[in-house]
Amino acid sequence: MPSNVVKRQPQILLTKELLAIALRSSSESILIKDCDGIILIGSQRVAEFYKCSVDDLPGLNSYDALPAELAERIRQRDQFVISSGKAESSEETWDLGYEKRTLIVSRSPIRDATGVHVGIITCYTNISPIKQAFLLFEQNQKRFTALAQTCPVGIFECNPAHQLTYVNPEWERITGLSTQEAVGKLWTDFVCAEQLPLVQHLMSCEDSYPGGDRVDCTLRGRNECTVELSLNRVSDTQNFTVSFIGSIVDLTYRLAAQQEIREKANLMRDLTSSVPAIIWQLSVDGLCIFVSDYFETVTGMPIETVLGKNWQEVTHVDDVPGAVSSLNTVLSEQQKSARYEFRMKGKAGDWRWMLANCQPIHSMEGKFMGVAGHTIDITDRRIAELELQQYNALLEERVKERTQELLKVNDSLVSEIENRQYAEELLEEKRAQISHFSRVSVMGRLSGELAHELNQPLNAIQNYVASLSKILASSPASDTTSHVLSRLSGEITRAAKIIRRTREFLSTAKHKPELLSLSELVLDTAAMLKGEARRRGMTIQIVDIHPDVKVLGDPVRLQQVLVNLVLNALEAMVDHPSSNKIATIEVSEMADHVVIAVHDSGVGVAESLQDRLFDAFFTTKPTGLGMGLAISQGIVEDHGGTIKYRTREEGGSLFIIELPTVSKTISGSGAT
Numbered sequence: 001m002p003s004n005v006v007k008r009q010p011q012i013l014l015t016k017e018l019l020a021i022a023l024r025s026s027s028e029s030i031l032i033k034d035c036d037g038i039i040l041i042g043s044q045r046v047a048e049f050y051k052c053s054v055d056d057l058p059g060l061n062s063y064d065a066l067p068a069e070l071a072e073r074i075r076q077r078d079q080f081v082i083s084s085g086k087a088e089s090s091e092e093t094w095d096l097g098y099e100k101r102t103l104i105v106s107r108s109p110i111r112d113a114t115g116v117h118v119g120i121i122t123c124y125t126n127i128s129p130i131k132q133a134f135l136l137f138e139q140n141q142k143r144f145t146a147l148a149q150t151c152p153v154g155i156f157e158c159n160p161a162h163q164l165t166y167v168n169p170e171w172e173r174i175t176g177l178s179t180q181e182a183v184g185k186l187w188t189d190f191v192c193a194e195q196l197p198l199v200q201h202l203m204s205c206e207d208s209y210p211g212g213d214r215v216d217c218t219l220r221g222r223n224e225c226t227v228e229l230s231l232n233r234v235s236d237t238q239n240f241t242v243s244f245i246g247s248i249v250d251l252t253y254r255l256a257a258q259q260e261i262r263e264k265a266n267l268m269r270d271l272t273s274s275v276p277a278i279i280w281q282l283s284v285d286g287l288c289i290f291v292s293d294y295f296e297t298v299t300g301m302p303i304e305t306v307l308g309k310n311w312q313e314v315t316h317v318d319d320v321p322g323a324v325s326s327l328n329t330v331l332s333e334q335q336k337s338a339r340y341e342f343r344m345k346g347k348a349g350d351w352r353w354m355l356a357n358c359q360p361i362h363s364m365e366g367k368f369m370g371v372a373g374h375t376i377d378i379t380d381r382r383i384a385e386l387e388l389q390q391y392n393a394l395l396e397e398r399v400k401e402r403t404q405e406l407l408k409v410n411d412s413l414v415s416e417i418e419n420r421q422y423a424e425e426l427l428e429e430k431r432a433q434i435s436h437f438s439r440v441s442v443m444g445r446l447s448g449e450l451a452h453e454l455n456q457p458l459n460a461i462q463n464y465v466a467s468l469s470k471i472l473a474s475s476p477a478s479d480t481t482s483h484v485l486s487r488l489s490g491e492i493t494r495a496a497k498i499i500r501r502t503r504e505f506l507s508t509a510k511h512k513p514e515l516l517s518l519s520e521l522v523l524d525t526a527a528m529l530k531g532e533a534r535r536r537g538m539t540i541q542i543v544d545i546h547p548d549v550k551v552l553g554d555p556v557r558l559q560q561v562l563v564n565l566v567l568n569a570l571e572a573m574v575d576h577p578s579s580n581k582i583a584t585i586e587v588s589e590m591a592d593h594v595v596i597a598v599h600d601s602g603v604g605v606a607e608s609l610q611d612r613l614f615d616a617f618f619t620t621k622p623t624g625l626g627m628g629l630a631i632s633q634g635i636v637e638d639h640g641g642t643i644k645y646r647t648r649e650e651g652g653s654l655f656i657i658e659l660p661t662v663s664k665t666i667s668g669s670g671a672t
Contacts, residue, residue, distance in 0.1 A: 029124035032110070035082055037062045037075060040119060067097050081107040082117045091127070102128045154227070154248035160241045162186050162203070174250045176222025187246070192218045202231055216251060226251045269293075278354075278375040281361070284368060286310055286331055298354075298377060300347030316343035316351055323356070330360055330371050341378070353382045515662065516558075518549040518594060522585055525562040529570070538570055538581040545587045550662050551594055553639045561635050561643075564628040565598040565655050571621065572602030572653060592661055593641075599654040604647045613645050 029045040042050075042057040050057065050065055063071035081088060087108040094101045103124050110119040148155040154171035158164050167182050175182070175190060182190075191199050195217040202215050214230040227248040234243045272279040272292035279292040288306045295303055299314060306313070312320050319342035326340040337359040346352040358373025526540045533540045551558075562585070569583035578601055586597040605613065605620065612618045614633045636643045641659040648654050 029126070031062065031122045031124070032119060033062050033078075033122070034119040035117065037078065046124075067095065070094055070096070077105075077107065078120050078122075081109050081120055085109050085111075085117060100128075101126055102131045154250070156182075156187060156246050156248075158187055158244045158246070160243065162188060162244065165243070171248065174221075174223065174225055174227065174248060175219055190219050190221055192220055199229070202229070219248065226255060275374075276376070280373055280375065282310075282327070282331070282358075282371040282373075284331065284370050286327065289370070298346060298352065299344065314344050316345075319343050326356075327358065327371065330358055333360060333368060336360065344375075352377055353379045513552050513554060515550055515552055516555050517547065518551050518587055518596070519545045519547045521555060521559055522562065522587060522596075525559055525566060526585065529563065529566050532567070533570055533583065536570055536574065536581075538573060538583060540566065541582050541584045543584055543586045545585075546589065549587060549589050549594060551639075551659050552662050553659070554635075557635045558639070561632040561657070562596075562598070564632050568628065569598060569600035569602070569653065572600050572604075576602050589661070594659045594661060596657040596659070597654060598657075599648055599652055601650075601652045604651060604653050605645065607647070610645055610647075614643075 028043055029049070030043040031046045032040045032042070034040060039046075039057050039060045039062050042054065044054055047054045047057055050060060052060075063075055066074065077088075087106070089104065089106040092103050092105050094103060103126055106123040106125075108121050109117050110121055112118045148166070148168040151168060152170060154174045155166075155168040156164055156171050157166040164182050164185055164187050167177075167179055171182075172178055177190070188196065188199060188203075198215055199217060214228055216226060217229050218224060218226050228251055229246065229248050231244055231246040233241055234245060236242055269292075272294070275292070276294065277292075278295045278298065279290075280288060280295075281290040283289050287308055287310060289308075291303050291306055293303070295301070295306070299305075301314070311323065315323055323340055323342045326338040329335040330338045337357070339355070339357050341353060341355050343351040344354045354375045355378045356373055356375045358371050361369045361372045363369055522542060522545055526542055530540060566583055566585070573581040573583070581601060583598070583600050586595075586599075588595045588597075609620065614629050618630075633643050636657055636659070639659055641657060643658075644656045646654045646656065
């Protein structure tokens with residue numbers, strides 16, 4: 001008993017009735033005290049609070065063992081009950097200093113025989129554990145609700161009669177039913193009728209023990225769907241069922257994915273079956289977990305022979321170390337791939353040479369899953385390689401023999417080459433002679449006109465000489481005399497040019513490539529053929545020529561080409577009915593080449609004959625030799641250029657010559 005508790009004689013004596021009440025209530029916290037708070041009697045639990053025996057309780061001040069603030073608050077409540085004469089019951093929180101307790105406190109006044117209040121009886125019920133349990137329950141309920149609201153799994157709760165009391169948003173999404181439509185109904189009402197026996201079996205298992213199996217079933221709502229259903233029984237401490245908590249997982253996407261996987265697996269099986277190679281996969285420990293049907297085709301053994309095993313049982317004993325070493329480099333992820341050859345026992349009992357290629361495989365998360373590869377039969381190739389080695393050895397012997405023969409033949413070829421070079425030199429000489437003959441032939445055709453051209457300046461000279469004689473005889477020298485002498489000098493120069501041009505055109509000497517003016521070459525050619533054109537009633541026209549256009553080449557041979565093309569143009573217009581017969585020469589300069597175009601207003605060449613125009617000895621003229629265009633093509637090509645024929649849209653023929661510019665000719669092969 002606390003030392004600070006002062007005992008005194010109680011003011012009233014207990015009656016038998018009060019004592020009986022106290023005895024009957026001994027298992028509760030019951031305290032009887034007078035109006036001043038002096039304890040008359042208390043139960044065992046009250047004695048434990050005051051840390052004394054039940055016999056020592058009478059006479060103790062009930063407020064002295066309490067904190068001052070708490071003691072004052074209890075005294076006020078006691079006095080209120082005594083003064084009002086009314087009993088009360090309330091929930092109170094007592095801070096005892098070392099702990100806080102929540103109590104249900106019932107206070108009743110005690111009257112004597114005359115009705116005077118002489119004391120108070122108080123009953124205390126400690127509900128702190130209940131409050132804590134209730135608080136914990138509320139917290140757990142909030143956690144459960146928050147978890148259920150965000151959980152990607154449909155969650156529902158039902159009472160022992162299986163009536164729904166809660167569904168979360170995911171349950172609503174899966175079934176398409178709102179909380180209002182679901183709560184209060186049996187959850188089994190949403191299960192398809194044909195699957196009810198399966199669900200009822202699950203319910204019976206849950207009634208017997210918690211944590212039954214999961215089942216797949218179809219739920220009927222606005223959205224009919226297949227789900228994985230699980231049910232768990234919630235029981236109290238006496239194992240009575242309090243409620244059921246269940247979950248549903250939407251299997252729509254999983255079933256679709258499983259179907260897709262099965263289809264892909266079937267497709268893979270079909271593909272691997274059609275491939276003439278053994279497709280295989282090894283686990284991380286090197287055991288075969290997949291092999292295609294082609295394995296049976298090669299070995300004649302069922303696939304089960306190697307499934308769950310390694311390849312050593314079907315590999316030649318001499319090839320096992322090399323194959324194992326190559327596979328281990330990939331299985332240990334030391335290499336990204338491996339390629340090796342080994343022998344495998346075939347269907348006929350023979351050893352077939354196989355070529356294997358393999359590489360590691362990883363999951364989508366990057367986890368190493370093993371090795372995948374394919375193996376092809378290379379027996380025929382190995383046999384072919386062996387035969388090839390034998391053929392190579394035989395070929396080397398034959399080559400040695402043939403080399404000796406070729407050395408002998410080579411000596412004869414050397415002399416043959418020398419003879420061929422001599423023949424080519426003769427051929428080049430003949431070509432030069434033919435080209436000269438062509439020029440002579442042209443000049444033969446122009447001989448009459450040449451004589452006429454020479455007669456004109458010679459007659460003019462004769463007339464100027466006669467006039468000069470008369471002038472000199474009649475009078476001294478004058479301006480007229482100077483004019484006559486000037487004209488006489490011009491005609492003599494003109495005659496000399498005609499003779500020089502003719503001699504150069506007929507010359508057989510070889511000319512070195514030189515830088516020449518294309519305008520002068522064209523003008524000289526036009527002057528040479530002007531008389532021939534006038535005799536035929538035709539005109540030679542020069543268009544767009546620039547005095548600065550230069551080419552590198554042989555002037556005589558290039559002029560031979562122009563003469564041939566202009567003469568052909570004049571002859572093509574002889575039988576043409578047009579009165580405007582013009583042979584035109586156009587010269588234009590591009591970035592890296594010069595274009596010379598010669599065209600006429602004749603009848604042109606038939607399309608069927610155009611591909612043969614530049615063939616030797618082909619001609620469309622009754623008296624032609626068929627060498628002019630062939631020689632012209634050779635000359636142009638020797639100068640690094642091209643010559644082409646086209647038919648003009650307005651009628652007539654068009655020959656286009658393209659020659660490289662001076663800079664390109666010097667940097668290239670050059671004219672020959």
